[in-house]
Amino acid sequence: MTTEAAPRREIEVRELDRVTIRFAGDSGDGMQLTGSQFTRTAAVFGNDISTLPDFPAEIRAPAGSLPGVSGFQISFASEDIHTPGDQPDVLVAMNPAALRTNIGDLPPGGALIVNTDAFSANNLRKAGYESNPLSDGSLKQHTVFEVPITTLNARSVEGLDMSAKQVDLTKNFFALGLMFWLYGRTMEPTLRWIADRFKAKPVIGEANARALKAGYAFGETTEMFHTKYHVAPARLSPGTYRNITGNEATALGFVTASRLAGRDLVYGSYPITPASDILHSLATYKNFGVRTFQAEDEIAAIGSAIGAAYGGALGLTASSGPGIALKSEALNLAVMVELPLVVVDVQRAGPSTGMPTKTEQADLLMAMFGRNSDSPVPIVAPATPAECFDYAIEAWRLALRYMTPVIYLSDAFLATGAEPWRVPSPEDLPDISVENHTDRATFQPYARDPETLARPWAVPGTAGLEHRIGGLEKAHLTGNVSYDPDNHHRMQLMRAEKVARIADDIPPLEVHGPAEGDLLVLGWGSSYGAIRSAVERLRDEGHSVAHAQLRYLNPFPSNTGDVLKAFKRVLVPEVNMGQLSMLLRSRYLVDVVGFNRVRGKPFRISEIRSAAEAVLAGRPIEDIANQPSEDESDSFSASGQGLA
């Protein structure tokens, strides 16, 4: 395609600290691919990034329908960012259904790029539009760029031997090329990637490359765009980085833990959204000695993990809320027999089947108490996708050292969101191995280590240490079945004390900001990003606010009480109805204020801000918590049924 030497129009290049783009289209429009390519390029350029993919609500939906909309939001910046952005600055909508489901999130003044070719009467009807939004004035508060992407793309690959369907598959590269021009990105990484991935189909590879360049060229030559944007690289600490989602990091963390502990990983699980990907990942690590087992149900999954732990391996299981509920009896067996075990809960909205693809952090109290009798179990909760790696190892360190099951709380937002992760080298990681007990002379099944109160791990196959364990209460030291009243009381105290002593073995709670002040915003899990950003902005405006994020929920770090008392008020935002607040209040007698919204979505920075400002001003925050959001769409996938 040639261009005459047209008079160069005035293009303003605006410098921005941060941009949030949302790509949305039909599953046939390749939005996941577009989003991930854009992310790669932004990362390679050096921006800090945060992403949130949003898969269609239905497994398969008719083309052009609302449940079939697939989206991808990426936020990239020249500064350190912690969330994929509250609202997009730009929405790229490839068809009417994508526009319909996402337009509510685009703020007034936001830019909208639409593929006009997809706005046929049929597609408008499928999306439930009575009139064409492009012409009926409903989009007037946005800057709309109408681009005939399908047509222009088809033109760019003319002459190549491809079917109409294959041509259509390349249009997402056109859209990508246009976005690259708009945001001053280089096409090189993507062109290299195309050449590599499409080796087997060079014609398609060529078409994709042409489409990409055509999109870029379109941006350059069309009269439509008067402004380009530039987002400078962020200052990340030196090292090798890769993009990683929470579930990927979780899986990698567990394989690594297996190496660090010198024991094979045996993973029993049952498919459930949003934890199934952990099984899919771990199943590909067989050459690391990882044995995965798809059990017949959730209980068999944890049963097999406990059996493996009994045999001296790392027994691991993962699920989401409903599955963890099923596992509670078996988890309690592990508590009683004091074997190392890690149980992962990738939390999702409940109760019951709830909203399987939506995030929530409402299983904390179940993790603390969801078993019969007093049954203390340590709980860890990573705060970012990258931390999912570190806390997988930490969960095993605790499980092995203290001979106890450990619950690892993740959530759907962490699991699917991505961020750059500085890859550690294995030598820098801790040795978490523990020894099996082998000495017959000193062996008693329930003798305890004086420091940790852990009992010895005597594994079947070890000569001379034959003994029996089980769910019935055991006598101290001998491990014989015991109904002695004082023994039971003593054993309950010891089990509780064993978990409590972990507080001396974990880092203190870290506070970002002043050590004391007017307000502490304290969260746990994936609320990290939104809280961090909100608090930073408030501090920039001069407020006396600090942020702390708990990674250990049981026991709490030993300085937690002191931290709480150093601030006049404590705000605890949670995507649940007030679970951490309940634990803090009962433990520390501090009148914390809960900010609780359960909309199946992660917190927005603006929500935390409003809540913090209200608390600082002494206003009630229930109104903010319970007020519906301004956006019309319920999320950027279609409202409606999700997957189980």
Place this chain on the structure above:
Amino acid sequence: MICPACGTENIQGDDLCVNCGTELMGADKPQPSSSFEERLVNEPLSALVEVEMLSLGPEASVAEAVRLMQERNVGSLVVEQDGRVIGIFTEVDALMKLTDSGSADQPVGQLMTTDPVVLRANDSVAVAIHKMAIGGFRHIPLVDEGRATGIVTARDLFRHILSVIA
């Protein structure tokens, strides 16, 4: 399934191609095998020519119903009560259920087919064809929240098919 973009073999049902990330969600659904099929599957019944729809209450007599149908030269009418479709009375009902002269005075509510199969205006042509073929009938009322908005007949469908293939 084979990725339509890069040719890599993926596990059946995968959402994204493991090699190039192309979304497979659009590609592994059953597809119409011809443009003819595609039109039938995609076009809504509202695209058919609207026939004037007759409607009566259930207390109207069969004689009146038959007279109206003869007058307007249509093969069916819809029976509505309180704004909802409760039955359909067609030429087949007249043929099969009218035995002696007494029957013509009965209320049409007694001879009609109750609880008929109905569709909405934006259901596809293919669905209407399917229902008629399976059910063995030739008239389907179209409704909007229970209220009749039209009627689709086998004749309408034939005409439409002709317009598509011609």
Place this chain on the structure above:
Amino acid sequence: MEEQRSNGNGSQPGNGSRPGNGSQTGAGAAAPADVPLSPENEAVIKLSRKDFVSDQEVRWCPGCGDYSILAQTQKTMPEFGYPKENIVFISGIGCSGRLPYYMNAYGFHTIHGRAPTLATGLKIANPELMVWVITGDGDALSIGGNHVLHSMRRNVDIKLVMFNNRIYGLTKGQASPTSEMGKRTKSTPAGTVDFPVQPLSVALAAEASFVARSVDTHTEHLQATLERAGHHRGSAFVEVLQNCNIFNDGAFRDFTERDVREDRMLVLEHGKPMVFGKDRDKGIRLRGLHPEIVQLGNGVSEDDLLVHDEQAEDPYLAFMLSRMWWPEFPVPVGVLRQISRPTHDQLVSGQVEEARAQKGEGDLAGLLVAGETWTVE
């Protein structure tokens, strides 16, 4: 009654046991169905029954059939020539669940119905162990039904011994999935309305590769059956008809009693015609699709009878045998089926070895930086 308080002494290792030589059997290549698990090393320490007796006082009710099963199990263990530390007993909840405490071997008393799941995980972690799952008719067929189905179909190399007393004994007398229709119990004072299930039919439907039945008081037969189950490589399901003399006394007495058992039970032997009776004068013949009892003599000879075949790939014969019950038929005991299939742990280990062969031993540093990376200076 739940157990009384324990005697509080430390558990001591059994008398006379010496450390095993600890060598591992080779994992993996497809093993024939009937291979002893003894280690390669010739100098096997011969264990005796006493080595398996624990110091815990056995607290089943006097007269309970479990005593006999415990004794035969203790007698059988030394026969494998296997290091004691490699034998593990995993039990569920029920009177049968107490057995591990009375065996001086590694034991795990788990939760109701879930023993097969722990056994599966244990075998994945350490395929060298010989794992016995001790369960009952309630534990295995009620709450545990699903896990029996799957552990059998996976051919997990476990020896599942189900003590069938047709009642829930530990909880003091409720109906179980094998209780007969109309059975009056505490929970069903008007009689059960739930049709009972035939455990061996369930095991066969679950594709178990070894299916057998024996009786608690037929000590030699029980010991021989347990021994065969122990030798089998793959899922072994053994139903032991057990008498609960407190809550369901005499459930099987009609055909297991000494004076009638020869006439009312059919002892199965592979390759032999199905003959029974004190005078060995009756047999089973096939008429159409059904078995029928015939009197030998008068033109009917052993050549007309069904010949038992344990090793038939298809379980038609075994299934038919599993349906035969007194009084319509003599109750079959012995091994109904024994076929060979790769075991679950062999297949799991096999895939790990295969992956190592193809991709090389996992390189952790390489795995962490896999995918697209970039470097910040």
